[in-house]
Amino acid sequence: MAVSGIVLLLFVFVHMLGNLKLYLGAGPLDAYSRWLRTAGEPALPRETLLWAVRIVLLAAVVVHVQAAYSLTRVNRRARPEAYRSPRDYVAASFASRTMRWTGIIVALFVVFHLLDLTWGTANPDFRAGDPYHNVVESFQRWPVAIAYIVANLALATHLYHGAGSLFQSIGLLFRRRRAFATAFAAVIAAGNISFPLAVLTGVVS
Amino acid sequence: MKLTLKVWRQTSPEARGDFVIYTVDGANEEMSFPELLDLLNERLTAESSDPIAFESDCREGICGACGLMINGQAHGPQRGTTTCQLHLRTFNDGDEIVVEPFRSAGFPIVKDLVVDRSPLDRIIQSGGYITAPTGSAPDANLIPVPKDDADRAMDAAACIGCGACIAACPNGAGQLFTAAKLAHLNLLPQGQPERPKRTLAMVETMEAYFGSCTNHGECTAACPKEISLDFIAMLNHDYRRARRSR
């Protein structure tokens, strides 16, 4: 859970940073997109590095979901009879108790997101090789923009617990893990949510 | 004080249980929680009805027998306090208090509020000891122990095995108990030779009975001895190392 989570954490961070090129304009973002595909050339064939990263990410997602599934089963079996009186939680957070649901929301979002901006199936104005155009077209449709905002709030909630919890799970004593997770979740959410807002408000067009 | 108690009654392990509501008059603020149940039981006995089965032994917060779920919290609302050290002054006259047994697949209900916590003994039996001659007491300071390690081992050894960590955990996980029992040996020189073997055995026994940790933190909050979550990080660290060296 923790190791696959770290891989996904690195991805969301780098992906958010890469997307910031949206603010530099169409040229830089499209060049970055081209670079993702040509990186390693000519030593490596086109898209080799891209596919290597994709395979690692896919493996991380599979491991993460499988771990979540078996953890859920173990923990359901550990308390077959629920408490009959309402629990009064003092330490468990909203985030820690909704990991399963925020995880599912993010996973469904990733599928939609790939259809929207990678394959373009869900994007009527999709132009291959022109992510700037695609992002602007997508976010100008407000239901799509809202879906991105909601999904990134779910992601931030997931990270708020996960990015701190992982230190305990790998057995690394890190006293500032709560502060780290809060900052990480806030940075990812602020960056990612700024993109649809920038398009909706016309800052990026 | 006049209190309304909503108490879980269940005649046997297989029987269907339910809450029964009692009003208790004549309680006072100096009474501990088990004393409140004693008061109610005296009345029930006088009325020839079955008294409420509950556990307690030392009544001074050191044996770990008395754990109950009180108003949705293990050992009740006061931090760092066992049920037997929880006094009625933490409640107000006229309050309704809900009392349930600890619930976990590893803690089957025996009767009413009494659960069988023997899986905790199984965990200790599987590795919570040191295989060494125990003849006469060794000289003090024969084995030097760094002060910091000694302090941390003592903090872990404060665990009284009440099971509140497991009862409070949304996952019913046994990590805090097991981590404390591991740490008070794994931190000391005497515990080193059997460290990997002990860690593997105790973690595996724990997994046979209880859920698994996702770092909610309810265990530490419920622990009457306020055992730190740091020991769970140490358990995971030791377990990883032990697995690699197997």
Ligand code: HEM
């Ligand atoms: C509002 C925030 C986001 C924006 C503007 C955005 C934008 C993009 C764009 C333009 C691409 C296509 C890049 C290309 O084809 O060159 C892409 C790919 C991708 N995004 Fe996002 N993204 C956002 C948030 C997320 C989140 C939160 C996740 C997952 C947690 C995610 C996961 C992915 C994945 C897995 C890919 C495919 C990478 C590949 O080509 O294999 N994105 N994103």
Ligand code: FES
């Ligand atoms: S009765 Fe011994 S700890 Fe409460």
